[in-house]
Amino acid sequence: MEIKGVDRVGITHEVIACFAANQLDIIGMEVKPHYIYVKIPAVPPSQITTIMEMITQVKGIEQARMIPYLPAEERENRIHTILTTVSEGILLLDDQLRVTTINRAAQAMLNMEPEQLLHHSIEKLWGEAAIEIQRCLHEAIELPSVQVNLVIGQKLPISYICSYHPIIPEEKSERQGVVIVLRDNKQIQELLSTVQRNECFTFEEIVQQSENMRKCIETAKRVAKSDATVFLQGESGTGKELFARAIHFESSRPTGPFVPINCAAIPDALLESELFGYEQGAFTGATKGGKLGLFEIAQGGTLFLDEIGDLPLHLQAKLLRVLEERKVRRVGGSKPIPIDVRIIAATNRNLSEMTSRGQFREDLYYRLHVIPIMIPPLRERKGDIPMLAQFFMNKVCRATNQPMMQVAHSAIRALQAHHWPGNVRELQNVMERTVYLCPSNEIQAQNLYLDIQQDSSGTDPLSSLPSSHLLREQMDSYEKRLLMQALKEHSSIRQAATYLGISHTAVLQKMKKYGLSYT
Numbered sequence: 001m002e003i004k005g006v007d008r009v010g011i012t013h014e015v016i017a018c019f020a021a022n023q024l025d026i027i028g029m030e031v032k033p034h035y036i037y038v039k040i041p042a043v044p045p046s047q048i049t050t051i052m053e054m055i056t057q058v059k060g061i062e063q064a065r066m067i068p069y070l071p072a073e074e075r076e077n078r079i080h081t082i083l084t085t086v087s088e089g090i091l092l093l094d095d096q097l098r099v100t101t102i103n104r105a106a107q108a109m110l111n112m113e114p115e116q117l118l119h120h121s122i123e124k125l126w127g128e129a130a131i132e133i134q135r136c137l138h139e140a141i142e143l144p145s146v147q148v149n150l151v152i153g154q155k156l157p158i159s160y161i162c163s164y165h166p167i168i169p170e171e172k173s174e175r176q177g178v179v180i181v182l183r184d185n186k187q188i189q190e191l192l193s194t195v196q197r198n199e200c201f202t203f204e205e206i207v208q209q210s211e212n213m214r215k216c217i218e219t220a221k222r223v224a225k226s227d228a229t230v231f232l233q234g235e236s237g238t239g240k241e242l243f244a245r246a247i248h249f250e251s252s253r254p255t256g257p258f259v260p261i262n263c264a265a266i267p268d269a270l271l272e273s274e275l276f277g278y279e280q281g282a283f284t285g286a287t288k289g290g291k292l293g294l295f296e297i298a299q300g301g302t303l304f305l306d307e308i309g310d311l312p313l314h315l316q317a318k319l320l321r322v323l324e325e326r327k328v329r330r331v332g333g334s335k336p337i338p339i340d341v342r343i344i345a346a347t348n349r350n351l352s353e354m355t356s357r358g359q360f361r362e363d364l365y366y367r368l369h370v371i372p373i374m375i376p377p378l379r380e381r382k383g384d385i386p387m388l389a390q391f392f393m394n395k396v397c398r399a400t401n402q403p404m405m406q407v408a409h410s411a412i413r414a415l416q417a418h419h420w421p422g423n424v425r426e427l428q429n430v431m432e433r434t435v436y437l438c439p440s441n442e443i444q445a446q447n448l449y450l451d452i453q454q455d456s457s458g459t460d461p462l463s464s465l466p467s468s469h470l471l472r473e474q475m476d477s478y479e480k481r482l483l484m485q486a487l488k489e490h491s492s493i494r495q496a497a498t499y500l501g502i503s504h505t506a507v508l509q510k511m512k513k514y515g516l517s518y519t
């Protein structure tokens with residue numbers, strides 16, 4: 001019942017007396033300025049009318065009417081509906097960090113019944129990570145995104161992204177408790193991978209018909225289902241990344257993220273924090289709240305470490321430790337975070353030779369070299385060339401809405417005679433260029449735009465002079481040759497950069513500018 005009236009000392013007492021006079025129990029009550037709300041048991045309507053008449057006789061009472069719920073009950077119903085319909089897990093804690101409410105989503109995410117949590121301290125489940133919740137409560141600060149790995153039962157730790165919000169009643173400074181908003185990291189990653197269009201890729205999409213490629217695919221398929229570390233070797237452009245993707249999607253973790261990282265393309269200074277993440281305040285400029293490393297991002301999925309030979313020695317040691325302990329420590333952090341990540345590493349360099357020269361750690365080499373797969377260069381599988389050429393040509397024709405074209409025998413012979421230093425990537429470029437420039441629907445040998453310059457197979461890059469008289473072009477040409485020479489003589493892009501006296505990123509930019517790859 002809602003009773004409206006003036007604010008007068010004693011008015012509530014007089015209203016209660018009316019209920020007592022009618023032998024009516026009061027089950028619940030709420031008072032706020034101008035209003036008294038009373039909850040009573042179900043009674044016949046005639047009795048309600050009598051009591052309402054009596055209440056309106058009280059001095060200062062303007063009106064009494066029946067309402068289905070007390071305002072507090074209504075608020076609670078609304079909150080309950082919100083809590084049961086949101087997809088985030090919600091846990092409400094009191095000022096002793098005991099669980100007072102747990103919504104349906106949190107029960108499902110944690111795979112726990114309410115009675116296993118209600119009235120228990122969250123510290124039992126959160127372990128060391130509860131320090132952050134205590135901080136949120138005592139310092140009354142919000143912690144927007146914290147990764148927490150929880151061990152529930154005897155299972156492997158599950159990673160959650162949590163945010164902690166202090167409950168501070170309006171106009172009061174005492175803290176009432178904490179709200180934990182819980183998100184399943186795996187779900188976030190699955191969402192991320194759809195956003196990043198980590199499209200499914202299968203072995204069937206790797207175009208091939210040669211015996212040596214068939215064997216490679218057979219091996220890769222056989223090991224895909226296990227969690228064993230795969231080590232892909234092959235020259236640049238042979239399809240190592242395609243293999244890594246196909247292995248991931250054929251593995252037992254296809255819905256997990258596939259996270260590729262090119263160790264050569266990331267500047268030294270950033271590589272460590274990219275891979276392992278960092279804690280808040282780890283260094284000047286570190287993002288508030290810290291940063292997830294790629295190992296953490298790849299939880300439940302695959303981390304593809306491309307160009308692993310370019311990983312600096314000090315990070316090789318850290319990587320080895322992560323692979324052995326299956327735990328990662330963020331930069332500036334000491335807490336080990338368990339990881340469940342499958343590793344696929346790739347290189348176009350001779351790592352075993354680098355090991356004997358002390359440029360790559362032997363122990364890491366053997367840790368990665370569990371299942372080696374050597375992808376042959378294109379010149380050693382010429383049988384694949386006709387199929388690949390037709391495949392790339394069809395792809396361009398389809399993308400540009402042109403009628404399909406054919407590759408004549410003369411063109412196939414020319415393609416098979418080529419040395420292909422850039423492997424399949426180079427063939428793809430040649431076919432694309434040819435489709436755009438060929439005047440007829442059938443490509444003959446003379447229509448092919450083969451990169452003869454790159455097909456030098458042993459000629460001295462510094463021997464020929466640039467044909468242009470323009471200073472800019474001559475300088476570019478000279479710079480390209482110096483760069484090619486440095487890359488040829490040094491075993492990593494980083495070392496070539498040190499030799500040339502420029503930064504690693506500058507070398508990468510110049511390689512991109514001149515279309516050079518590192519082999």
Ligand SMILES: Nc1ncnc2c1ncn2[C@@H]1O[C@H](COP(=O)(O)OP(=O)(O)OP(=O)(O)O)[C@@H](O)[C@H]1O
Pocket residue numbers: 205206207208234235236237238239240241242243306348424425428517
């Ligand atoms: N067998 C194949 N079938 C279809 N496309 C291929 C095949 N092999 C390579 N490609 C294409 O060639 C290009 C280079 O392949 P990819 O990036 O996998 O090579 P990579 O060995 O990882 O090169 P890098 O060492 O330079 O990173 C990609 O565009 C890929 O789609």
